[in-house]
Amino acid sequence: MKFGFDIDDTLINLREHAFHIYNQKLNLNVGLEVFRELKTVEIHEAFGLDKEEGGKMWSNLLEEIYFTDCPAYEGAIEFLNKLENEGHEIYYITSRPKQYCSQTRQWIKEKGFPVKDDHFYCGMQDHEKTDIIKKLNLDYYFDDKPAVLETLEDVSTKVFVKDQSYNQLVGNQRVYNWTYFSIKY
Numbered sequence: 001m002k003f004g005f006d007i008d009d010t011l012i013n014l015r016e017h018a019f020h021i022y023n024q025k026l027n028l029n030v031g032l033e034v035f036r037e038l039k040t041v042e043i044h045e046a047f048g049l050d051k052e053e054g055g056k057m058w059s060n061l062l063e064e065i066y067f068t069d070c071p072a073y074e075g076a077i078e079f080l081n082k083l084e085n086e087g088h089e090i091y092y093i094t095s096r097p098k099q100y101c102s103q104t105r106q107w108i109k110e111k112g113f114p115v116k117d118d119h120f121y122c123g124m125q126d127h128e129k130t131d132i133i134k135k136l137n138l139d140y141y142f143d144d145k146p147a148v149l150e151t152l153e154d155v156s157t158k159v160f161v162k163d164q165s166y167n168q169l170v171g172n173q174r175v176y177n178w179t180y181f182s183i184k185y
């Protein structure tokens, strides 16, 4: 079977990692309970920043957010390695900006995710993900972002949503915790 995965906030806890970095940089101590209530993918509201200030903060800190010690979700690395060991094909499809693609591929390898260099797609716009998913003819695809998930309603790929506070209204099957997640294939 062919499995495709988004990376940020599907396999790794990037927003929460960024949330800690924002607290440090702004010298604040906004609690995780605020984080858990956010209904947007963007996190700036929790710090009283508007869209523009939030956008600047995110781009200025992007490299630090991406390449420091962001944790994978519990069980994610193990789940993907199990698939790999069972002989399934694993693809990564991330819309991280082009200039960070090769470093990202290296970073997730070092983290312990099974990565084949030609199974790594990066640097596309959200809507272009759908084209890649269709072209690859994936059996399964996992993502967290409503804007992406909404474009996947008519594909034959089985789509799973990594459960997050901002994607409660998207109606696909959910992954709550990678450790306890299993599918029949």
Ligand SMILES: [Mg+2]
Pocket: 006, 007, 008, 009, 010, 143, 144, 145
């Ligand atoms: Mg994501």
